[in-house]
Amino acid sequence: MNAFKYGVSLYSYTDDLGTVMTLEDGFDHVASAGATGIEILGETSIPTYPEPTASWLDTWFALLDRYQLEPTNFAAWVDTRLTIGRNMSVQEGVAQIACDLRLAHRLGFKFMRPKFGVIDDELTPDPIWEPAIERNLDLAHQLGIVIMPEIHAPTPIRHPVTDAYIAFIERTGTKNFGLLIDTGIFQDRPLNKWGGGETEEIRKGALSFLNGIKVPVEHLVDVIKYVPFIQAKFHHIDEHLHDHHIPWERIVPMLKKLGYDGYLSSEYEGARDPWVAIEQVRRQHALIRKLEAEYDATHGEKAHA
Amino acid sequence: MLERSHIQSSGFQNVGPAGARTGFELRIRQPNYRSSRLSLIEGVDLVVDGISYPAEQNRIRVGGHEYSHAEMAEETEARLYVGTFFTVIVPKSGGLAPGVHHVASSIRFRHPYFPPQFQPVFVRSERHATIIVP
Numbered sequence: 204m205n206a207f208k209y210g211v212s213l214y215s216y217t218d219d220l221g222t223v224m225t226l227e228d229g230f231d232h233v234a235s236a237g238a239t240g241i242e243i244l245g246e247t248s249i250p251t252y253p254e255p256t257a258s259w260l261d262t263w264f265a266l267l268d269r270y271q272l273e274p275t276n277f278a279a280w281v282d283t284r285l286t287i288g289r290n291m292s293v294q295e296g297v298a299q300i301a302c303d304l305r306l307a308h309r310l311g312f313k314f315m316r317p318k319f320g321v322i323d324d325e326l327t328p329d330p331i332w333e334p335a336i337e338r339n340l341d342l343a344h345q346l347g348i349v350i351m352p353e354i355h356a357p358t359p360i361r362h363p364v365t366d367a368y369i370a371f372i373e374r375t376g377t378k379n380f381g382l383l384i385d386t387g388i389f390q391d392r393p394l395n396k397w398g399g400g401e402t403e404e405i406r407k408g409a410l411s412f413l414n415g416i417k418v419p420v421e422h423l424v425d426v427i428k429y430v431p432f433i434q435a436k437f438h439h440i441d442e443h444l445h446d447h448h449i450p451w452e453r454i455v456p457m458l459k460k461l462g463y464d465g466y467l468s469s470e471y472e473g474a475r476d477p478w479v480a481i482e483q484v485r486r487q488h489a490l491i492r493k494l495e496a497e498y499d500a501t502h503g504e505k506a507h508a
Numbered sequence: 509m510l511e512r513s514h515i516q517s518s519g520f521q522n523v524g525p526a527g528a529r530t531g532f533e534l535r536i537r538q539p540n541y542r543s544s545r546l547s548l549i550e551g552v553d554l555v556v557d558g559i560s561y562p563a564e565q566n567r568i569r570v571g572g573h574e575y576s577h578a579e580m581a582e583e584t585e586a587r588l589y590v591g592t593f594f595t596v597i598v599p600k601s602g603g604l605a606p607g608v609h610h611v612a613s614s615i616r617f618r619h620p621y622f623p624p625q626f627q628p629v630f631v632r633s634e635r636h637a638t639i640i641v642p
Contacts, residue, residue, distance in 0.1 A: 280542065
């Protein structure tokens with residue numbers, strides 16, 4: 204039977220990294236949670252992005268070795284609205300993607316998530332996304348990297364944005380482009396604290412996002428064949444291993460049923476008080492492992508070790 | 509490492525010659541989860557003891573470089589990294605009086621992937637901070 208791979212994104216430790224946590228501390232917490240994969244944000248984790256120093260590269264590979272973690276996804280941004288008055292050209296978008304692909308490869312990553320600027324409230328990506336990606340498909344193939352835009356709230360699975368990505372995969376026949384599902388799309392109860400950078404204006408004006416867009420887990424059936432990676436977004440899990448916003452009890456059985464065997468890479472995005480994320484990530488791994496074991500037990504398979 | 513609050517205690521000081529201060533400066537931790545091209549920061553507004561010091565007049569120092577508001581807006585290569593601070597330099601004849609002040613900051617962050625209505629978002633912080641030397 205398919206078994207999940209367990210990972211953690213260093214995004215989980217936002218605000219701790221740089222104030223109360225070093226990069227090595229982060230590796231230690233990820234490894235101690237029993238994860239095998241580590242996800243980073245390129246321009247966050249690399250102090251001199253986009254050009255890491257030789258000493259930072261030495262540190263990176265030494266930490267991977269010491270903590271026995273594999274690099275999973277390298278998160279990157281294509282900041283299309285470059286200045287207030289000027290948008291990125293297609294050529295600049297191509298160069299940005301190429302830069303991040305090469306850097307991700309150098310660090311050992313197999314996936315790269317570009318986050319493009321958007322042009323409307325539906326989060327339609329800037330139209331340069333398509334040529335910027337297409338002109339990098341050969342490079343991604345050479346480097347063995349899958350480029351993945353994320354399907355992220357408030358954009359659901361059944362939406363023109365997702366349809367356009369799938370049409371791109373079908374048209375090009377590429378194996379180097381897929382969909383990253385962010386489990387925040389399944390959020391079905393309101394957030395009282397959004398750890399992604401809540402402001403007064405967002406609290407007042409982004410209610411659908413904060414309340415959850417409640418995508419039915421059954422919609423995964425439509426797209427799972429295009430999904431090589433999942434960011435396991437969550438915001439609060441209590442001491443009874445009850446998640447207050449994300450319905451893991453429905454997500455996990457659906458992913459198991461659909462044969463998903465890729466990473467679930469934790470993205471804690473709740474209260475940003477110091478060190479809270481460390482325990483929250485551990486609770487999430489305990490919860491998902493429990494649900495996976497229960498599914499395996501009821502379907503006649505030995506639980507995932 | 510830096511203080512958790514965006515506004516940092518250290519670095520809050522008057523600038524210019526002693527006896528003829530030209531202003532004051534304040535360190536702010538890069539508060540976003542990712543590093544940022546300087547052009548994505550549309551300005552930093554300060555309020556000290558109820559008096560506003562709007563972004564357009566303030567200068568920003570990042571590393572060893574100092575930028576005017578207009579220069580920041582066009583700086584698409586230099587970055588403000590996570591785990592570092594930048595310094596806001598505010599013109600104010602005579603500087604601030606020694607003692608504890610109430611300081612509030614608002615950073616206008618442009619995240620191109622946010623819905624247009626939230627470009628920019630205003631990332632706010634406030635606390636008490638102390639000027640030691642006149």
